[in-house]
Amino acid sequence: MTAVVKHATRKPLEITNATAEQARARNSRLREQFPPRTAERWWSQTAQSSEETLRHLTAPPFLPAANGTRAGRRRGVTKLLHWLSSQPGDTWQQRWMATGAEGLCGAAWVELPQRWLSERGPSPSHDREDLTSGLLMLICGDVIRPALPWMLTRTHRYLASVMAEVRDPDGFARLHQLAAAGPASSRKDAQIAATRIATLLACKGGRIGDITVGDCVELVDNQRRVHARGGQKKVDFYLRLRAMGIFPEDAPATIRAFGLALGQLSIEELVDRYPIQSQPVRDVIVDYLRERQPSLDFASLDAISRTLAGLFWARIEALSPGIDSLRLPPAVALAWKDDLKVKKRAVVGSDGKSVEVTSPRLNAKDELMRVRAFYLDIAQWAAEEPARWGPWAVPCPISDDEIHKAKERKRRKARMDQRTRERLPVLPILVSTTDRRRREAAGLLQAAGDTEPGALIPGTGGALRRAIAPKAAGHLIWAEEISSGRRRNLTYEEEEAFWAFATIEVLRLTGVRNEELLELTHHSVTQYRLPSTGEVVPLLQIAPSKTDTERLLLVSPGLADVLSAIISRLRGLSGAVPLVAAYDVREKVWNPPMPLLFQRGIGSEHRAFTPTAIRKLLINALAATGLTNADGEALSFSPHDFRRIFVTDAIMNGLPPHIAQVICGHKNIDTTIGYKAVYPVETIEAHRAFIARRRASRPSEEYRIPTEEEWDAFLAHFEKRKVSIGTCARAFGSPCIHEHACVRCSLLRPDPAQRARLAEIRDNLIARIAEAEREGWLGEVEGLQISLAGAEEKLRQLDRGHGQHTAVDLGIPTTRGDR
Template identity: 80%
Template sequence: MTISTKHSTRRPLQTANTTAEQARARNNVLRERFPPRTVEEWWPATAGSAEEVLHRLTALPFLPAANATRAGRRRGVAKLLRWLSSLPGDTWQQRWKASGAEQIPGAGWTDLPQRFLRQSGLAPSYERTDLTSGLLMLVCGDVIRPDLAWMLTRTHKHLAPTMAEARDPEGFARLTQLAESGPTSARGEATIAATRIAMLLACKGGLIADVTVGDCVELVDTLRRVHVRGGQRKVDFYLRLRALGIFPEDAPAMIRAFGLAAGRLSIEELVDRYPIRSRMVRDLIVDYLRERQPSLDYTSLDSVSRTLAGLFWTRVEALSPGIDTLRLSPALARAWKADIATKKRSTAGQDGTVVEVTSPRLNMKDELIRVRAFYLDLAHWAAEEPARWAPWVVPCPISDEEISKAKDRKHRKARMDQRTRERLPVLPVLTSTVDRRRRAAAELLAAAERTRPGELIPDTDGALRRAVAPKAAGHLIWAEETSTGRRRNLTYEETEAFWAFAAIEVLRLTGIRNEELLELTHHSITEYRLPTSGEVVPLLQVAPSKTDSERLLLVSPELADILSAIIRRLRGPSGAIPLVTSYDCHERVWNPPMPLLFQRDIGTEHRAFTPTALRKLLINTLAVTGLTDTAGEPLIFSPHDFRRIFVTDAIMNGLPPHIAQVICGHKSLDTTMGYKAIYTTEAIEAHRAFITRRRATRPSEEYRTPTEEEWDAFLAHFEKRKVSIGTCARAFSSPCVHEHACVRCSLLRPDPAQRGRLEEIRDNLIARIAEAEREGWLGEVEGLRVSLAGAEDKLAQLDRASRSTAIDLGMPRPAAARNQEVERSAALGRSEGGQQ
């Protein structure tokens, strides 16, 4: 896989407002709890006179060791103070804001003071260099506090060292000590983090100990506005500040918590996401959700609120404005059901225009079930609290037939079984491919590490060269393809190959769910000593997930190898697995730090794998295998496919279904059997085994060799099956239930050659019925009509058989031959007409 290097690009400052508003709208709960420091209008350092400022910034601790640097800074401070003195304002901060320098990104701001100095008749020597040095001193001396977004448009090579000397030597010394205790490869990230922290001091004032969580959030939001990319280096400074212990204990473990979903919303916030006009119905839905909240998890509560407030009542109000009762007319109910039967989404067409696409709503019955439960719950609660719920009790507009899912469950079972049948045979190919890919990636990375930058990597046939990447992170190994010049991140490729191998192996060997895999920790591996032999058996403890039930799985030797490889990879220098804080995307909460087995390094941060990252691993791995489905499309594995394959393979190999139920953590045996895909060959073998068992339990004389008399009687039966109008198909040794009235029997197979005889029988029966009715023989009429119906049925069978026979259409001939034949037929017709 080819990985391109990341780079940072900047957006114009004037276009950043919409992005900032979107960023502020995310996770308002945490942002309100941790606000940034407000921008002060006045502080002592910015209110001093020009002489006081110049004297302070040209004395200790603002004096560098080099005389040239000291002179340049002194000139720069004097020139900037002279320029700012010409601008309106009572403080240097007000004059700086009035200058308009922050409207010019990058280093272009120096044109403003340069123009002033030239107009004043001052010598232009070293002006640009002096001005940037002077600005550095004014910022580090807390004389001015520039805007954060403007600061991010410039490079700040000397900001952190100067800030460490002049503003907070103790705080930056602690940062340096923290960086030295980490890996050597992370020194580059430590330098960038120190610059980010120094930027906060420059724009907000104070020391490192004064930096708040909200300041860091504001910096990250501004980074997202100004820079398109930046990766982990954007947020590494937050981890270092948190490690210094300057944040409160309830501060999030990582700053990504401020940029993820909005966390848990209250019931009122869940409902108010939708524009419900009727206040009474809105309050009813809120009360209903609050009543059900103790029995629902957050995900279910969110789903019910989306259905009732968004998909149900908001749509009903759109169809019938002003409605304030749950009693829907039949026409309104039909219109609402038709409205939610499809869903619309906007997508870009081939010409770039926005196209609205309509597709059926696959979970429509689930939505109807929630609405029906809403009506039925109100009716049930009204018996207990009539004053509160009885005014809302009305007939439910959804019937039982509309929410029947028997057919849907059968179709889903058929689809899932087909997925399992397609994927189980190719599972060995997948596992062998991921293992080879992991080994190849590890060998290539090891060979590249032993190769000097710029030289060809051994055992690659000259296709790869160790890339020279001086700006890359120290822990990354890059290679360059000699034919195309493209760069490949070999470290990333090896990491992806290993974790894809580990995830697939653990999923297929345990049958656990996706979320259970991501929640496995080092503490999940336990042991059990057999009381009889004293043998130690390794077990894997699966945390409660979907069914809220904990269970233990036996660790096979293959699984033990995988788990040990994961643990060896994750162990740090101290021998412990790093503690990682993961985010539960379903419950919208952050889990406490745990030694998760499925975690990875991104920069200097240890992050837990997410469901999205796991799906990407599977997609990239399957792309390498080249496997396809029956339609020729690339074969896709979901994490749950391995669970179905595990159940099917286990039961087919003799594991009792009730044991498979316990292993999988299912509450019902029907669920376990629903995971099992039934194969045709398996049914045949099971039937043959049943016959063998039955023969073993039946009396042996029933399976003896037949006598001559028995064999002759058996053959005579087939000789007696031929009758006048066809063949009798009754079983051997069975009596004729129609007492040889064959025309009435359903087992008679009529002979097409005897059609005339059947027609004679039918005509004779019609005549006999007419005669019996004429003579008054009513006792015979009913029997004759039964025989007539049988005769007509046999004639209908012959008609159907004749229509299903093949018709000879002849052999196709060339068009020229067909035209000649048509002309001959036409000429023959004319001649015959002339003769007539």
């Protein structure tokens, strides 16, 4: 029912979509590099006579095995040729265009020849079916080539199969072999892709090997224009053609590079986004940005252009029409500064009317700093090039006092500290809930996969049953709620739960930025061999991002578990992580294909996660926890919150700030100290106290080669760590703070083999507590309860760690030269 509604709501061909026109203008250089084939006006098949065309289309390979089908196609071709012969033109293509049939969507074109034939004689009841079969023969026989927009409004049940028989048997055979080598769940996608490819042959002529990258781009542009359905299936055909090797090597890895991403704009295009009336001022802004372009990345260049052209000069012209000088009248400058302090946006009220709402602009001083830099740079350049910049060197309307940000920095620090204080205590809840959600989703998907369609899913208490979805993609498993009848995509739920878990774990265990998370690849997992012991240490290589500084992070056991789960999930049949071409949303460029760790399959294409997708994962994960803030609203986490929590937690647990600075990749230690949710004085004092304690505990005379007696004492200390229920992890030379009450000590690492002994100790403590309460020995109850709590915690620690530390081969990747 849904598909019928979507099909019925398509807009007529003459109504164009503005976004389609914008898409054609995007990535003009790439489109110029890969143009589509131009429509031919003449070719041999369309210039044949009526007798030659009929003879050609009723001879092999146009003869189907079924007699009824063969007769119907012959009748249809005869009637269509008779109808087209009445139209003006020298070729069948010209006559077809003269009919105006392509002005009618879908199957409505049949009414034109049917009406013409009925006026000239009796109309059999099967005229409509014959005409449709006849048109299929004319198209597959390359007699006529309809336009792409019109072809996309029609259904083509037999187009691919007939094209495979009469036009390009070898090409479609290779396409079929490619589909057979893929998973069985993608067979339906392969059929749709074959129809898209056959549509290109119908409209452009030739064979599959003649299809160009530009032809595919033109098809996708027209799909957007006529709202053709299919989702990812709209572009799946491009991936299959590229896999067949018919495109050049420099063809983009995905067709989305031609329209779904804006690409880098030139400086003129960045400035001309805003209606600047004064051409001289517009030109000086362009020249200024061009001067600064070599030292800026595209994101910074984009931000400065928005400030100078949009927030600054476009608003100055609105306040003072006709102004053409950077020397601003004091009244105009003051009005602009007041206007800059607030943001205005239109919202729809409860009555349906649009209302303008204002809010403070938090980065107003940042915008002022960019404008002030604009004036000061021009003044400095005027001394070096007076002829070029001298006419524009005027007093800056923004004083130095107006851009002081000490108070704003304190307020921002207070806001960020408050966010960290709210989120740090509840992080364990988020982590445990996300892990439980992942396990439950995986178990439900496994149970549903083992259940026959229509049967109840075990373990759901009769609340869910395996849904019967014959039109769903083969790799998806659907369930239906018994009470409400609502359908649930269990495959999607499991995928979302897993990636939410992986995102949260990697962010909290590494403290990386969001863009660094999305740039992690299989090659990021590396190793280092300690020269002293020869031990191999796993490391995670963080690619340069914000500070253009590469760094290495130590992979903890927990992080290793998460990375191994990600890599195991992504590995295909070949054992390699798929290569994905990702779009950099900041730099507006496509990166080369890389084995990204954060990628997912959409249809038959692997796509990299985007920042928006990461935010959605966090929102859904937090919704499952039910956590709220002090105002009772749903608590939100941004990817950067995990970075601040990581720094705060590390420094609070004794990590020196300068080490945290290196781990986080900060250029300035003040940035690292600012991330910790405490006052800077407290951090500095804590750091100094740490250094003083280290100097006191490690006097200079100890930094020498130890004697044999000292080394034997050191080794003997570790031999004394072994106790009946595990191993003591206290530092060398430190006394036991619990007076050898090991079951209470947090430094005890219980041995899984001694779980039975721990359970026996717990049961004995319970019995002793009961005896003490019964006999009135209240002095012993409190101490026994502390010991009982310690024993139960050790048992829970063993249960949590059970099965989570199995060795997994991460598959250290090799360079291309080593393969």
